Amino acid sequence: MVQIMRQALALMGVAAVTAAAPASFLIPRENSLDDFMVQSLPGLMENVAEEDRPVMYAGRLDIGKGTKYFYWKVEDNDNRLPENHNRTMFWFNGGPGCSLFDGALMENGPFRINEDEKVTYNNGSWHRLMDMVYVDQPAGTGFSDVDGQEYLKLLYDVGLNYIKFLDSYYELFHDEAEYDIYLGGESYAGQYIPYIARAILDRNNANREGERKYNIKGITIGNGWISPNEQLLWYLPFYIQAGLISTQSQGYSTLLSHHERCQKVVDENDGAYDRGTPVLQMEHRDCNTILSNLMYYSRDNDAPANEVCINIYDYTLRDSYKLCGMNWPFDLKYVYPFLRNEEVRNALHVPDGAQWKECKTLHGFSEDRTAPSIYLFPDLLKELEIVLFNGNLDIICNYLGQEAMIEKLKWGGEKGLGETKRDWLHDESPVGYVKLARNLSLVIIFNASHMVPYDRPEISRAIIDLLVHNFDETDEKIATRPIGQRKALADANKEPLLKEEVSTSGASEGASKTSTGSSEETNPSKATDEAPSVSASENPKGDDNGLGLVSKVTRLIQVFVIAVLMWGVFVLVMLYRSRPVLIIRLGSPSTKKKNVQWADQLRQFQDDELEFDQQLGTSTDAPQQGFIAKTIGKITGNAEGRQYVSVPDSEDLELGDLGEPSVDDFIIDDDEGDEGDDNERDHTPARSST
Ligand SMILES: *[C@@H]1O[C@H](CO)[C@@H](O)[C@H](O)[C@H]1NC(C)=O
Ligand SMILES: *[C@@H]1O[C@H](CO)[C@@H](O)[C@H](O)[C@H]1NC(C)=O
Numbered sequence: 001m002v003q004i005m006r007q008a009l010a011l012m013g014v015a016a017v018t019a020a021a022p023a024s025f026l027i028p029r030e031n032s033l034d035d036f037m038v039q040s041l042p043g044l045m046e047n048v049a050e051e052d053r054p055v056m057y058a059g060r061l062d063i064g065k066g067t068k069y070f071y072w073k074v075e076d077n078d079n080r081l082p083e084n085h086n087r088t089m090f091w092f093n094g095g096p097g098c099s100l101f102d103g104a105l106m107e108n109g110p111f112r113i114n115e116d117e118k119v120t121y122n123n124g125s126w127h128r129l130m131d132m133v134y135v136d137q138p139a140g141t142g143f144s145d146v147d148g149q150e151y152l153k154l155l156y157d158v159g160l161n162y163i164k165f166l167d168s169y170y171e172l173f174h175d176e177a178e179y180d181i182y183l184g185g186e187s188y189a190g191q192y193i194p195y196i197a198r199a200i201l202d203r204n205n206a207n208r209e210g211e212r213k214y215n216i217k218g219i220t221i222g223n224g225w226i227s228p229n230e231q232l233l234w235y236l237p238f239y240i241q242a243g244l245i246s247t248q249s250q251g252y253s254t255l256l257s258h259h260e261r262c263q264k265v266v267d268e269n270d271g272a273y274d275r276g277t278p279v280l281q282m283e284h285r286d287c288n289t290i291l292s293n294l295m296y297y298s299r300d301n302d303a304p305a306n307e308v309c310i311n312i313y314d315y316t317l318r319d320s321y322k323l324c325g326m327n328w329p330f331d332l333k334y335v336y337p338f339l340r341n342e343e344v345r346n347a348l349h350v351p352d353g354a355q356w357k358e359c360k361t362l363h364g365f366s367e368d369r370t371a372p373s374i375y376l377f378p379d380l381l382k383e384l385e386i387v388l389f390n391g392n393l394d395i396i397c398n399y400l401g402q403e404a405m406i407e408k409l410k411w412g413g414e415k416g417l418g419e420t421k422r423d424w425l426h427d428e429s430p431v432g433y434v435k436l437a438r439n440l441s442l443v444i445i446f447n448a449s450h451m452v453p454y455d456r457p458e459i460s461r462a463i464i465d466l467l468v469h470n471f472d473e474t475d476e477k478i479a480t481r482p483i484g485q486r487k488a489l490a491d492a493n494k495e496p497l498l499k500e501e502v503s504t505s506g507a508s509e510g511a512s513k514t515s516t517g518s519s520e521e522t523n524p525s526k527a528t529d530e531a532p533s534v535s536a537s538e539n540p541k542g543d544d545n546g547l548g549l550v551s552k553v554t555r556l557i558q559v560f561v562i563a564v565l566m567w568g569v570f571v572l573v574m575l576y577r578s579r580p581v582l583i584i585r586l587g588s589p590s591t592k593k594k595n596v597q598w599a600d601q602l603r604q605f606q607d608d609e610l611e612f613d614q615q616l617g618t619s620t621d622a623p624q625q626g627f628i629a630k631t632i633g634k635i636t637g638n639a640e641g642r643q644y645v646s647v648p649d650s651e652d653l654e655l656g657d658l659g660e661p662s663v664d665d666f667i668i669d670d671d672e673g674d675e676g677d678d679n680e681r682d683h684t685p686a687r688s689s690t
């Protein structure tokens with residue numbers, strides 16, 4: 001399967017990553033750091049305490065062939081924390097085509113912009129833990145551009161060009177070229193980042209003379225767009241689970257039929273992947289109409305005009321219909337004038353005349369014949385730590401889709417992360433939960449939107465601690481600390497954070513970790529250099545593996561037996577409940593049971609559906625090609641995004657394509673064992689990398 005992946009990637013052009021040495025490494029150093037220093041910004045002196053003022057560089061870097069990438073580097077001042085050294089994170093916003101200023105001024109950057117259009121300090125800024133470098137890329141995004149040359153067309157080139165950027169960047173910051181590198185980003189960066197990481201690793205592994213290698217250690221993606229069709233399939237279940245649409249509502253049968261067709265697409269794609277011929281496709285049209293239909297059918301027409309639609313980035317908020325979140329986040333209205341201010345532009349070394357827009361259309365950028373980045377994960381995980389985090393209020397890249405996508409993924413010889421969740425405590429409060437194993441963590445954050453650092457800045461910063469394994473853990477919990485309490489971690493006399501857990505088997509791991517950390521002087525990030533201690537199901541570390549392992553295994557068996565029993569009861573109970581709920585609770589879209597349920601339900605709705613179709617006249621074609629790309633891309637206020645939804649009043653039913661739907665059309669057989677034995681499906685290879 002590895003070869004197959006390689007072949008597929010070669011076909012797709014990724015092989016090009018390992019060809020042709022870029023010449024940019026040899027670009028003579030003509031820039032000096034002073035040219036990029038950011039000396040002042042409106043509000044910096046008044047609103048930000050001296051000890052909080054970061055050291056910053058910004059401007060455009062030439063990366064060859066007339067292409068210039070704009071970057072903004074933020075590092076801590078002399079008050080830097082001990083663990084914050086020799087490590088850099090490069091941050092990407094989504095789109096494609098959304099600018100770094102989303103991240104830098106509304107999320108995990110050092111500042112927010114207030115109503116006076118001045119900076120205020122963001123006390124959840126990530127630069128306290130790592131140097132942060134925000135980059136507008138690919139060219140055409142934000143302040144990055146090309147001089148008369150072509151824009152990038154393909155995701156693979158995004159990786160190649162990013163390496164050119166790194167080469168230029170480290171010409172300038174040559175003292176830092178050996179630092180540990182992390183990539184972070186959100187939304188559509190879920191496509192960029194794995195492709196960039198792949199390109200960097202391929203270059204490192206190629207080991208060619210004259211080419212710098214980069215110490216890439218890990219990547220983190222927030223509410224990522226990683227496996228589009230699979231994620232599109234989880235919109236309906238998410239709406240139902242969150243109570244955003246009623247199964248009695250007008251369009252429900254239509255929604256079900258769309259969902260079912262998308263299910264078929266996903267099943268077919270999975271089958272193709274298993275046969276070694278992955279489908280090179282981002283979004284299938286049978287999947288990408290689902291969300292616009294949900295937005296349409298979940299309207300509240302009795303609400304004031306600006307609250308008719310659910311905000312698809314945070315379902316606790318509302319917006320006018322068809323914008324449905326495009327007006328969010330609210331800070332955007334201050335960011336625009338801030339970036340038009342000459343004082344700001346001079347300070348950031350923005351070239352004269354460069355126009356800023358939150359998200360721009362990348363002309364010619366194409367996703368045709370591109371494999372979704374999920375296919376890159378199994379190989380990446382052999383060499384990197386990956387943390388996926390997800391705000392649970394987001395619809396567009398919702399956590400159900402992420403969980404389902406990971407459950408199917410096979411890497412490190414096993415499939416998925418299993419059912420076991422561990423509570424995540426930050427500063428001793430529960431803030432979400434974590435599943436982690438074999439270099440992958442999936443983190444769900446409560447009460448957070450599509451832009452987690454926007455809603456929960458201080459908590460979001462602890463994602464870095466999860467990424468570098470700077471946390472205490474037991475079998476049930478993972479605990480991180482606010483930065484003010486960092487020193488505790490290195491203090492041998494301090495009690496372990498999770499006191500009450502000390503007597504349980506899992507705590508020995510947490511405790512030994514704490515004491516290991518403390519015996520190694522002051523640098524808690526040292527823990528990263530050890531073999532990362534991962535999930536309960538993996539080998540515990542050295543000193544306590546005898547006892548710890550036995551009791552762990554016993555415990556696992558107990559948990560398993562209880563889970564199986566509960567599962568049985570659950571299934572019985574749920575069988576008597578309404579089916580859509582059943583579908584969701586039973587999870588995986590690929591169980592036979594589920595499909596039976598859907599077919600069942602469709603039989604029930606079939607007549608209504610046809611009748612409804614007739615009421616509305618002939619069905620129309622899907623109008624929303626590329627809709628998701630635009631919507632995703634926009635993280636808000638995107639002027640491009642504003643053109644997007646056009647759900648006609650006659651509504652797109654698309655039943656014409658189906659002809660006379662018959663129940664059998666919706667039964668997609670799984671060739672796995674007995675219906676009802678859910679544990680069976682974990683043994684079925686669905687997505688394999690070995
Ligand atoms: C950080 O800022 C938020 C919002 O201004 C505030 O509620 C919180 O208490 C601050 N936290 C710290 C540690 O200063
Ligand atoms: C996890 O990543 C490390 C490199 O950071 C690698 O040595 C290890 O084999 C990986 N683990 C798995 C299960 O692939």
Ligand SMILES: *[C@@H]1O[C@H](CO)[C@@H](O)[C@H](O)[C@H]1NC(C)=O
Binds near residue numbers: 431447
């Ligand atoms: C989430 O928000 C709700 C209401 O806004 C609040 O009651 C709850 O405590 C919050 N939960 C967490 C984990 O912050």
